[in-house]
Amino acid sequence: MNYLSPSILSADFKNLGRELEIIDEAGAEYVHIDVMDGSFVPNISLGIPVIKSIRSATKKVFDVHLMIDEPIRYIEEFANAGADIITVHVESCQDVKATLEKIKSFNCKAAITLNPKTPAKAVIPYLSMVDMVLVMSVNPGFGGQKFIPESLDKVREIKKALEEKNLTNVNIEIDGGINIENLARVLEAGVNVVVAGSAIFKGDTAENVKKFKEVMSSWN
Numbered sequence: 001m002n003y004l005s006p007s008i009l010s011a012d013f014k015n016l017g018r019e020l021e022i023i024d025e026a027g028a029e030y031v032h033i034d035v036m037d038g039s040f041v042p043n044i045s046l047g048i049p050v051i052k053s054i055r056s057a058t059k060k061v062f063d064v065h066l067m068i069d070e071p072i073r074y075i076e077e078f079a080n081a082g083a084d085i086i087t088v089h090v091e092s093c094q095d096v097k098a099t100l101e102k103i104k105s106f107n108c109k110a111a112i113t114l115n116p117k118t119p120a121k122a123v124i125p126y127l128s129m130v131d132m133v134l135v136m137s138v139n140p141g142f143g144g145q146k147f148i149p150e151s152l153d154k155v156r157e158i159k160k161a162l163e164e165k166n167l168t169n170v171n172i173e174i175d176g177g178i179n180i181e182n183l184a185r186v187l188e189a190g191v192n193v194v195v196a197g198s199a200i201f202k203g204d205t206a207e208n209v210k211k212f213k214e215v216m217s218s219w220n
């Protein structure tokens with residue numbers, strides 16, 4: 001099964017509730033929420049009060065990507081705000097295992113991610129503890145960047161490691177620079193959760209979601 005996770009970083013913040021209804025009705029399964037602290041990444045986005053406030057706009061899965069230093073400090077608050085999946089960076093946690101355990105202790109799905117420059121081997125020790133691995137295909141911090149094609153080698157490496165460990169129920173997500181042109185390539189590499197921001201929210205959002213889902217349906 002594959003899932004589309006539109007990144008609201010590219011949405012119209014003035015009309016966030018309406019944007020969520022549009023992607024929901026058009027068939028996106030997840031909502032990707034990028035939390036940035038201006039320290040781990042050079043940008044500041046949105047946080048706990050916004051997530052709490054938009055939780056009532058949709059029942060879709062809140063896929064929260066924490067681009068913050070030491071996320072363990074805030075797991076409880078993000079879980080209480082309505083996060084369903086919480087993704088943390090292997091580079092930002094002093095104790096990755098404790099952070100993943102904390103996410104699970106609040107009944108959220110736990111995911112691990114890594115920056116483009118971080119090798120796949122950095123997340124291999126945590127594969128049995130996660131529900132999803134997010135491969136960043138741009139340097140985190142901003143929407144609208146160009147896809148880094150080498151990320152697909154990392155997807156393949158992680159997929160192989162999951163198969164070797166019999167962990168084929170762990171999802172592989174990709175995030176950054178995904179558009180209708182490179183979508184088939186990322187699915188072919190083994191991705192089953194697709195994040196897209198500008199390719200969804202620029203132009204006709206509902207139509208963009210439908211086009212993505214059409215391509216994705218042939219890989220289900």
Ligand SMILES: O=C(CO)[C@@H](O)[C@H](O)COP(=O)(O)O
Pocket residue numbers: 007009010032034065138139140141142143144145175176177178195196197198199
């Ligand atoms: O986490 C990030 C950026 O740090 C992403 O979720 C972007 O928001 C994806 O945007 P596009 O590259 O699809 O425009």
